[in-house]
Amino acid sequence: MQPYQRIAILGGGTAGWMAALALATRQGALEVEVVEAAPTCTIGMGVASGPELREFHRMVGIDEADFLRATLGSYRLGTELRDWQQLGQRYFDMLAGMEPDGTTAQYGYQFDAQLYAGYLRRLAMLRGVHRSVGRLEQAIRRADGGISALQLDGGRRIGADLFIDCSGHDALLLAGALGVPSLDFSQWLPVDALWLCPAERSVATPAPCNLAVALEAGWAWQISLQHRSEHAYVFSSRHCDAAEARARLLARLDGAALAEPRLLHLRSGHRIRFWLRNVVALGQAAGQIEPLEAPAVMLIQRGLSGLLQVLSCPAAAQAGAIERYNGTQERLFRYERDRLILHYSRSMRRDSQFWRDMGKRTLPDGLALRLQAWRAARNPPRHDAAQGESGGWSGMHAGAGCVLRRCDPLLLELTREEALHARDARHLRLAALMEQVQREYGGQLPLPA
């Protein structure tokens, strides 16, 4: 018999409601309840996703136009990076080119995370998920060290067999109750704070790429939604004080600020275990990575598909499946960490203390080797579990000036003319796609009816 019949999810952000909707869709026999504190902030946050989110939407039956309307979202073809390798340099890190059928460019989205959580909540509740609004006061423990119930303010108690901790960076269940510590990435990724501010958009249509500009003590980021731009300055508080960072962010806005800037803190790293006893963490409760490569939604999704696999295992095989789950999550976080470190380690900037300090940092084990493999053989350092690669190493390496020593061996099978012809045909297909987008949408996104 399935050991988990009742599942309680603590936290109603992106992670909590993605988990609830996936469980309600794929594991309809389970009883699922989401517990969330009443929201304290009504200002949403613009976030970016890769193409993987479309897989999630297909799995739970979300219609794209409906999603874009509900989240004031727009398309995303990649990230434009400026001033990373040196001042004045600019490149695009695109979302891995074309779909295998060659007819559609790979794309993800830019959307409002708070609206997204509300949209998922409506769908999940229509599919039978229960919702309780209240603050966790205490996790009631079982004799084996697991959790038996969540004690909420107001006296309600919610019992379950499995608890999904989606309570954000404090991980109230996995870290707070079970005491699972974090592995800290700050020796490689020292940025630890960010100012966030929504602003009026200066151009008529949302830009199809988000923007990441390297600054004196970190990087500034801009995301285009249908109705506004979202700006942030993600910085190292050891290299820039908060007041100065705030001023720098405000000076960069391309339109009038729509709210007071908010200061948030972040610490890149992850829990040393993601699933312990009957508690599993997803989203920021599992770990946090600075949002340059926008990995958070993809990491939630990968966690969720691993979780669904564990749930569909026979009871006798679950202990092993949970160990594999922990290993896979750890490798995914390490992989995303390395992608981020590359942006800093390939930089030749030395114009501020931040960049001089970044230039002195050593690479983590394994990354130097992967870089060598890349340069020698254009062997993309794929994720060991073959399920984690969320974006192109090619674009990033090329942009960071990492030149290959030899070309893809497949190209040696072609004559020069054939290779050039294939390249030109690909350019033509992309140009036709861009024209089609212009024709069908007139440069505008589908708007709410």
Ligand SMILES: Cc1cc2nc3c(=O)[nH]c(=O)nc-3n(C[C@H](O)[C@H](O)[C@H](O)COP(=O)(O)OP(=O)(O)OC[C@H]3O[C@@H](n4cnc5c(N)ncnc54)[C@H](O)[C@@H]3O)c2cc1C
């Ligand atoms: C500035 C910024 C930019 C980002 N950009 C991107 C991006 O471009 N792409 C990307 O993929 N990700 C991005 N992220 C990360 C992404 O927004 C989050 O990882 C994602 O939204 C998941 O959040 P979450 O659900 O884990 O946590 P949260 O959204 O923090 O949700 C936590 C939930 O727990 C509940 N809770 C907390 N305490 C209690 C309690 N005591 N009792 C009951 N409930 C409680 C809260 O009410 C809330 O519902 C960004 C993050 C930041 C800060």
